[in-house]
Amino acid sequence: MSGSANSLSRPAGAAPARSLGEGLPALLGIAALVLVAWAVPWLKFVLTIALAKGIAVLGILLLLRAGQVSFGHAMFLATGAYTVAFVAPFQTEALLLLPLAALLATLLGLAVGLFVVRYRDIFFGMLNLALSMVLYSLLEKLYEYTKGTDGIRVSVLTFAGLRPERETQEWLMFGLALLLAVLFGLLVRAYLASPMGRALAGIKTRETRLEFMGVSARRVLLFAYVLSALMGGTAGALVAMTSRHVTPQLAYWTSSGELVFIAILGGAGSALGPFLGAAAFELVRVYAAAAVADAWQMILGAVLLLVILFAPGGIWGMLAGRLRRSA
Amino acid sequence: MMAWFAENSLLLGLALLDGLAYAALVFMVAVGLNLVFGVLRIVNVAHGSLFAIGAYTAASLGLFFASRGLPPWAGYAALILAACLVGAVLGPLIERLVLRRIYGQEEVLQLLVTFALFMILEDVQKLVWGVQPISQDLPMKVLGTVDVPFGEDVIPFTIYQLFVLPGVAVAVLAGLAWFLRRTLTGRVIVAVTTDKEAAMAMGIDAAKVTLLTFTFGAGLAALGGALASPTTSLVPGIGAQTIVLSFAVVATAGLGQIEGAALTSLLIGLGRSVAVYFAPEFEVVVPYIIMVAVLLVRPQGLFGVLETRRV
Numbered sequence: 001m002s003g004s005a006n007s008l009s010r011p012a013g014a015a016p017a018r019s020l021g022e023g024l025p026a027l028l029g030i031a032a033l034v035l036v037a038w039a040v041p042w043l044k045f046v047l048t049i050a051l052a053k054g055i056a057v058l059g060i061l062l063l064l065r066a067g068q069v070s071f072g073h074a075m076f077l078a079t080g081a082y083t084v085a086f087v088a089p090f091q092t093e094a095l096l097l098l099p100l101a102a103l104l105a106t107l108l109g110l111a112v113g114l115f116v117v118r119y120r121d122i123f124f125g126m127l128n129l130a131l132s133m134v135l136y137s138l139l140e141k142l143y144e145y146t147k148g149t150d151g152i153r154v155s156v157l158t159f160a161g162l163r164p165e166r167e168t169q170e171w172l173m174f175g176l177a178l179l180l181a182v183l184f185g186l187l188v189r190a191y192l193a194s195p196m197g198r199a200l201a202g203i204k205t206r207e208t209r210l211e212f213m214g215v216s217a218r219r220v221l222l223f224a225y226v227l228s229a230l231m232g233g234t235a236g237a238l239v240a241m242t243s244r245h246v247t248p249q250l251a252y253w254t255s256s257g258e259l260v261f262i263a264i265l266g267g268a269g270s271a272l273g274p275f276l277g278a279a280a281f282e283l284v285r286v287y288a289a290a291a292v293a294d295a296w297q298m299i300l301g302a303v304l305l306l307v308i309l310f311a312p313g314g315i316w317g318m319l320a321g322r323l324r325r326s327a
Numbered sequence: 328m329m330a331w332f333a334e335n336s337l338l339l340g341l342a343l344l345d346g347l348a349y350a351a352l353v354f355m356v357a358v359g360l361n362l363v364f365g366v367l368r369i370v371n372v373a374h375g376s377l378f379a380i381g382a383y384t385a386a387s388l389g390l391f392f393a394s395r396g397l398p399p400w401a402g403y404a405a406l407i408l409a410a411c412l413v414g415a416v417l418g419p420l421i422e423r424l425v426l427r428r429i430y431g432q433e434e435v436l437q438l439l440v441t442f443a444l445f446m447i448l449e450d451v452q453k454l455v456w457g458v459q460p461i462s463q464d465l466p467m468k469v470l471g472t473v474d475v476p477f478g479e480d481v482i483p484f485t486i487y488q489l490f491v492l493p494g495v496a497v498a499v500l501a502g503l504a505w506f507l508r509r510t511l512t513g514r515v516i517v518a519v520t521t522d523k524e525a526a527m528a529m530g531i532d533a534a535k536v537t538l539l540t541f542t543f544g545a546g547l548a549a550l551g552g553a554l555a556s557p558t559t560s561l562v563p564g565i566g567a568q569t570i571v572l573s574f575a576v577v578a579t580a581g582l583g584q585i586e587g588a589a590l591t592s593l594l595i596g597l598g599r600s601v602a603v604y605f606a607p608e609f610e611v612v613v614p615y616i617i618m619v620a621v622l623l624v625r626p627q628g629l630f631g632v633l634e635t636r637r638v
Binding site (some may be wrong): 051064067069071097115118119121122123125126127129130131133134137138140141252253254257261262264294295296297298300301304305308309312 | 567608616
């Protein structure tokens, strides 16, 4: 790899971002999110979705550390979302639906993971893609259960037994997403610093060396994969509860591509990257769609191209670089 | 079992003929993707967009020719012209302006760059051709149909799907095999695919080969689209559908295999059309199930060669 100052190719421990500390930027970010959500009420919805997607992208980040890219992780997001949609008519308690959705996605992640961690690179990416497309087709074709492309409307939910007003409910969802984002962010940080997390980078550089040391590369990758499925499912549940409508589009391969997009946009060097990326992605999407209805994808694509060509460290990489220079 | 075959021989026969036409289209897209991957080592997600743009361009040209009062046969010129045009314009543009900047970078970033191109091209296509379905089936109509006997029944089949599509696919396969193995340019491409550094040390201009291969691959995708355009009405999203299918073919076949891609296209094309007749709800799933099943048994793909692991 050439010295292209690429955050992906940097070993985890050498990230300059870490030495700077992520605590302060994280706190500032949370404050900014709450402030924006309070000042511009309609953005609260957008930011909640962004936080949820950020959680799913944290999972993508783990796999990127191992040099693997999944073009099918939307299947876990969709699993979480459809779990909420299917179970909500019988059990309206959001605080029960969320763990249930996460659990089912985790189980699917384990089943799929046992199979896909045997493959690397293109095959890993394409198998994930294929399996997510199987899920997508089933969601689309089994009309009797899923209502096909029309999707399912999620019934009204209760929070700890209460049925709050709309405004309160929006704040609750926002708060829940923010809380989970912080928790998963901390979890991922701790995990990446642990031996299991460090071993991920070993899969990327030279897997055989890892195995010479007696570490099972498959097990290392499987652990990360299942964790990423858990976060995907959680994100899906949050998306379903916030948007109150689920469609097979959630599982389509382009949705998986979006998650990888966000990971690169935000920067894969830090657990903050996914959230920066997701916020930027959703905001650009909303404003671009309002400004040029038919060309928002083009604008997002152009942004992605520019980021990869000129700022391969992503938004976080740029911010960290700026901070480092001024320090 | 035999009784079932006897009972369903008509449907099976139909599925076989349908599958053949479908496999021919899939092959042309997949083989281009495969060729490009061989030389560039990039899985081009935007390959499906080139298919879609090829299809739309062919339809537009066909409609334009028809409106000028040209004979219906001109529709075929439109198909060929569209493929050449899209390949020759978009191919070099994409390779020179974008892909050239990311060779040797990480696979993830390369994949994402082509994903960005895909997003951009999808919208370009929507801006140029709109979102309403477009159809131009003159090239298919002008050839008419042929009656295929199935026992006592006689089923009319379009000559276009029965002979033209498989014929072109076989010609592409044979032409490609001849080109890559018998001509100097073809051998140079193979040399770069096998070992880029050694090829460059021999004085081969790898940059030129890359440009040529990508343009050629783009042209094949566009040709697939152009040939598909008379058989279906064009809507946004066909590019996205096509690319995942050809991923499935390429991964199932194993990377870098031309004949392998042809056989796998046949397998997946036939599998899909059998599903269309016998279990329509699983039509879309079948190619992926075949792929997963194959990779379970042969992780390197049906025809792929195992790479030795580096230490």
